[in-house]
Amino acid sequence: MWTVLPELRQPENSRHRASGPPRVLWTSAVAFAAALQCLACNQGASQPGGAKAEKPAASVKEVTLAPVTELVMEQAIDISGTLDADEQVTLGAKVAGRLASISVDLASPVQRDQVIAQLEARDYELRIEQATAALAQSRAQLGLPPDGPDSELDIEGTAVVRQALATFKEAQANQVRARGLAREGLMSGMDLDAAEAAAVRAETAVQSAREEVRIREAAVRQRRSELRMARQQLADTLVRSPLDGVVQVRRANVGQYLAAGAPIVDVVRIDPLRLRVAIPELEAASVRAGQPVRVTLQGDSAAYPGTVARLAPALDPQSRTLLVESDIKNPGHLRPGSLVSAQIVVSSRPVPTVPATAVVRFAGIAKVITVEDGKAKEKQVTTGKTSGDRIEIVSGVAVGESVVAKPGSLQQGQPVRVVEGG
Numbered sequence: 001m002w003t004v005l006p007e008l009r010q011p012e013n014s015r016h017r018a019s020g021p022p023r024v025l026w027t028s029a030v031a032f033a034a035a036l037q038c039l040a041c042n043q044g045a046s047q048p049g050g051a052k053a054e055k056p057a058a059s060v061k062e063v064t065l066a067p068v069t070e071l072v073m074e075q076a077i078d079i080s081g082t083l084d085a086d087e088q089v090t091l092g093a094k095v096a097g098r099l100a101s102i103s104v105d106l107a108s109p110v111q112r113d114q115v116i117a118q119l120e121a122r123d124y125e126l127r128i129e130q131a132t133a134a135l136a137q138s139r140a141q142l143g144l145p146p147d148g149p150d151s152e153l154d155i156e157g158t159a160v161v162r163q164a165l166a167t168f169k170e171a172q173a174n175q176v177r178a179r180g181l182a183r184e185g186l187m188s189g190m191d192l193d194a195a196e197a198a199a200v201r202a203e204t205a206v207q208s209a210r211e212e213v214r215i216r217e218a219a220v221r222q223r224r225s226e227l228r229m230a231r232q233q234l235a236d237t238l239v240r241s242p243l244d245g246v247v248q249v250r251r252a253n254v255g256q257y258l259a260a261g262a263p264i265v266d267v268v269r270i271d272p273l274r275l276r277v278a279i280p281e282l283e284a285a286s287v288r289a290g291q292p293v294r295v296t297l298q299g300d301s302a303a304y305p306g307t308v309a310r311l312a313p314a315l316d317p318q319s320r321t322l323l324v325e326s327d328i329k330n331p332g333h334l335r336p337g338s339l340v341s342a343q344i345v346v347s348s349r350p351v352p353t354v355p356a357t358a359v360v361r362f363a364g365i366a367k368v369i370t371v372e373d374g375k376a377k378e379k380q381v382t383t384g385k386t387s388g389d390r391i392e393i394v395s396g397v398a399v400g401e402s403v404v405a406k407p408g409s410l411q412q413g414q415p416v417r418v419v420e421g422g
Contacts, residue, residue: 066405081277085268085336094236117239124234135223164209171202245269271330278321
């Protein structure tokens with residue numbers, strides 16, 4: 001409190017001389033001294049006996065503990081790759097002709113053996129008729145009916161051979177008679193030589209007849225092959241899909257004349273898709289067929305599973321990478337050509353883990369807090385991979401210990417009280 005001092009009375013002439021600033025300074029000094037006296041009184045009242053106040057004790061914080069438990073963690077290779085179609089084929093007609101119809105367009109689903117296009121078939125139908133007539137002619141030369149199997153042919157029973165055999169038998173008979181007459185002196189040597197030569201010619205004619213029949217038989221087989229080829233060409237006017245898939249590109253239109261092999265449509269099989277990745281040489285040694293693979297796409301939170309299906313037998317000498325392929329099941333919306341991120345799980349092992357919330361990081365140092373004798377104790381740890389809401393502890397704490405699940409601002413040495421749940 002402030003103390004008001006009565007004004008000192010001075011002689012009248014002195015008041016006139018001292019009415020300037022000296023009076024103001026003296027009054028301010030008196031007021032300041034009074035203020036200090038009051039402040040000292042207040043401090044004495046708040047601290048009995050003049051002793052200083054003690055520092056308040058630290059508050060006890062309630063915490064929840066989480067055990068350090070083992071969790072199987074995966075060691076995976078993270079790499080980018082491309083999804084390709086499992087198979088892709090450009091379909092064209094095996095024969096030339098004008099395109100009569102096409103039943104598919106871009107993005108049309110197709111099934112194996114489905115007819116997707118047809119050429120005009122009249123020319124090939126006429127070729128079949130021509131080949132059929134040629135075959136019938138060749139069979140007739142052998143004495144066979146127009147239709148029937150070729151295996152029924154009896155060479156000795158053909159007209160050509162039978163005629164030659166009859167001539168040969170006649171020549172043999174003449175030869176025998178000529179020899180008898182010559183022995184009796186009834187035939188000159190000239191006539192005997194003629195009969196001998198006729199028998200030889202007849203025997204040769206039989207052999208020639210048999211060869212002629214074999215030639216005609218070969219001609220029948222040729223004509224039958226030509227008939228089968230004509231029928232195959234007629235069948236080839238129908239263009240069929242060799243696989244289940246989707247039309248990627250349509251390349252021809254109705255009425256267009258196509259040469260043999262000209263492209264009509266491109267068909268791709270998109271289920272499963274084929275993941276292709278190039279694994280660096282240092283990591284390629286740990287990749288094996290059958291290992292799990294997970295694929296993710298940008299903007300898609302889902303992971304698409306697969307397995308390592310094929311590995312290249314050698315490294316690429318230019319990039320020093322190993323080409324690895326995996327089959328990925330397509331749920332329907334994945335597209336070939338997509339750039340994806342892939343994880344190849346090369347191994348898995350149990351490791352100590354704690355909740356991710358239990359790890360405190362500051363200035364690049366990771367710590368967890370344990371409880372000893374009712375007080376918080378910091379322990380520096382080395383962390384590894386993260387799986388869900390748990391993080392691997394490489395060193396610092398072991399399985400069986402417990403750490404504070406959510407340390408927050410908990411400090412070293414601060415009193416704590418463990419509670420359940422939380």
